[in-house]
Amino acid sequence: MTEITEVPSPFCGIGTDDLTIRVDGVLLKVIENGCAVNTPAFEQPMTDISARVAGQEVSLEVAVAKAAELLKDTKLPLIGGCATDVNGMRGLLALADRSGAVVDNMNFTGARNNFLALQDSGWMNTTLAEVKNRCDLLLVVGTDLEGFAPRFFERYLWNKESMFIEDTSEREVIYLGRAPSGDASTNPMGKKAQVFPCAIEDLAEVVAVLRALVKKQPIRATSVAGIAVADLQLIADKLKAATYGVVTWAAGALAYTQAELTVQTLSEMVKDLNNQNTRCSGLPLAGKEGDQTANQVCGWTTGYPARTRFSSGYPEYDPFLNETKSLLANGEVDALVWVQAFNVNAVPPETDLPTIVVGRSGMTFTKEPDVFIPVGTPGIDHAGHAYRMDNVVAIRLKKLRDSGLPSTAQVLNAIEQAL
């Protein structure tokens, strides 16, 4: 039995790296600094150790050969999930390039709200250490931040010491659109965050008015989606008065059509504020289960984010046409490879197509895939790299135990070789 300290987590997206984990054989127990997201993800029991073909246990070699056979004569295979570490994504993209596949990260439809805004007008963003040391006003838009990352407030807002904020408990938190699920945003003195709720799909309108107020445009309405314009004026004034305001949102939480326009309005509002003699930054929340990792590695390998196809012999990005759901529904693809090394509950979509699952040990299926290869989890079974929500920081994941499970990269490289 050993205890490993300063363990970084690939699960929560905010790069917590202070966990202490007790390792007893292959059993893990988070004994310090766990949270509702990280603890179950680390402690998930390991069950499958052998690969299966048609439900029968086989050697890794046999499973790899079968996977290659299934992919060999496909016209357009789909590699979905894309939830793994940097080396796993390297292997995945090499396989996609060779097999002419579509690559689609499972969280891309949410992330698309950010990518469309970024690729149309850009943004001014910040990272977690700047929040920790500079942020005096946090505006949370349409997102239950503590549900997303339970330790966000403890680590980055109510931290005792900060280089440029004299008393961190005086930071202000405002929620717009969605109320928080708990009290993590209540400051250490007991002061609760201000909350201005509205229906999530009305955020587009609310945010448009907020930006107009920041730009000193006249607004004739007195309320928007149930929020008084006077309250939005108050938020606008606070953003202008803040020394280093931060506006945060989770693209996936803005689950309504054309939410990219909300992200764009927020991002343009941040730019407007920076033209009014103060500083303000955006902070998009993401980084769950390798989504930032997938987009980063696909970005440098192809030029595009992780919704890209290789069927023409070169990468072609389309944030709509390359979506897993529609490709399957329209019968456009003829095999599915599902890669998910982090989350046993993120199972492949239902399909009658030949299916190969490269998944975390413990994954269960309503319909057994043609090939299932259990792989190690980056940061538990092998070392690796994963990106945090703020994209700039890649964390070095540690190997915690000897499980004998292969890595995603090993399996995908072997399948590629077998082709």
Next chain:
Amino acid sequence: MLIKLTGGTVYDPACGIDGQLQDIYIKDGRIVAKPTDAVVEKEYDLKGKVVMSGAIDMHTHIGGGKGNIARTLLPEDHRQDPVHRSDITRSGCGHAMPSTFVTGYRYAEMGYTAGFEPALLPINARQAHMEMADIPILDKGGYVMLGSDDYLLRMLTAKKDQKAINDYVAWTMQSAKAIGVKVVNPGGINAFKFNQRKLDLDEQNCHYGVTPRDILQVLATAVKEIGVSHPLHVHGCNLGVPGNVQTTLDTIQGIGGLPMHLTHIQFHSYGTEGDFKFSSGAAQIAEAINRNKNITIDVGQILFGQTVTASGDSMRQHANHKHASPNKWVTMDIECDAGCGVVPFKYKDQNFVNALQWAIGLETFLLVNDPWRIFLTTDHPNGAPFTSYPHLIRLLMDRSFRNDVLSTIHPEAQKMTTLASIEREYTLQEIAIMTRAGAAKLIGLKDRGGLSAGNWADITVYTDNTDRQKMFEKPDYVFKDGQLVVVDGKVVSTKWGTTHVVRPDFDPSVEKGLKDYFDRYLTMKMGNFKISDDEITEDGRGSITVHPLSS
């Protein structure tokens, strides 16, 4: 296997060889002396061919977060230049900010065998190395960026001594796996976070009370004292601001004889004369470079067309966003460490400012006398994509071609440049110095950049052609570590290059203060921040080459 390259005309400035007929022997990846008994297994007849060592790009943005932001920002640019996979090469995209694999192939196809990322943010160094690990064929390395990090500025405010700063710089170089140290808009990226929008050489950071001049002084001293060969790599104050020629001259003067490299100096050589209050300061800059032997420069030439600027200088990039074309741009404040700004640019020959920028870069090349102290760069992708180097070489080597292009640019810009009167044409030997021997010497690369026995066999063979653009864009052969990787300008095989680093010593007690700082203020444990060797080597492709320190 013993390989013989027979009868080529060799330009090897590292050995003082200037266009002499020589045979070259390659064994086990290295150049060897003529063996007395061994049998030549493969011979290349290079009669009439020009032979140089592999070219080295000493300043090119090929790895790190801002480059990937630039890629993500510009899908429409990639769609103009899709790159197909082949049996030996990966697919990707080209043009302004190519994908990593395509970066490696296209550099090699121009005869380059190494490239150095000049802006390795300490907190983003891991990403830069991971990206560079996916660049095939090339050797690579990086200059770690300091000067706007709060740790250093706190040290300066607390009046820590030079020894303490030296330890911190050496520690950071080792942690980030760097071969040099760069400073970008010294203290300015930090000042932008405090809402300062400009920072002159002697202007104080409003929080720390530290000036850019102070930062340059301690960092240039640290780099020298810890024995790093590459002088402090400086992206100065006031990038792109008309009148910044004076800032640059003051920066040269202020460093007091310490070794200093001024990068993309074209962007820092602007006067305020003329009807448009924008003029060339190239002559003054060149005169200062010629006089101050402690100074080296690279040019950061702009060339006309679409590109994207990706810089650590968030302060200046934010100011420049109004020139974004297409109109979209990104800035970031990063981890109490640095920042970045990504702004797409389309340089137009009929735009007065752009046309004069083009002329200023060329004037600088042609007016600086010593090719060992000036380097050929476009600050890829900021002035132009690296794939434009053959065109740039032709502009330098062919006066009539240069004047033909000059006669087509904005007429007012033509009047504001002395370019037409400059007769100089670069020689092949001077090109070889700028892009090979000089670059290797400047970075402190042992066994690279030359063709004498003992060097690694990074060799490029060209067919002599009076059209220098045609000559340099399509080498006959390129060897990387003795392996033939390019034939007739096309990749024929691939391999993985090494990562060049230096490992200056530091007092281990430096980690006491750092650990405390990481625990209190940063978001990562110090132990998790440091990049280990196996992060670069564990995939079986990468390797680390440690270069000697200067005494």
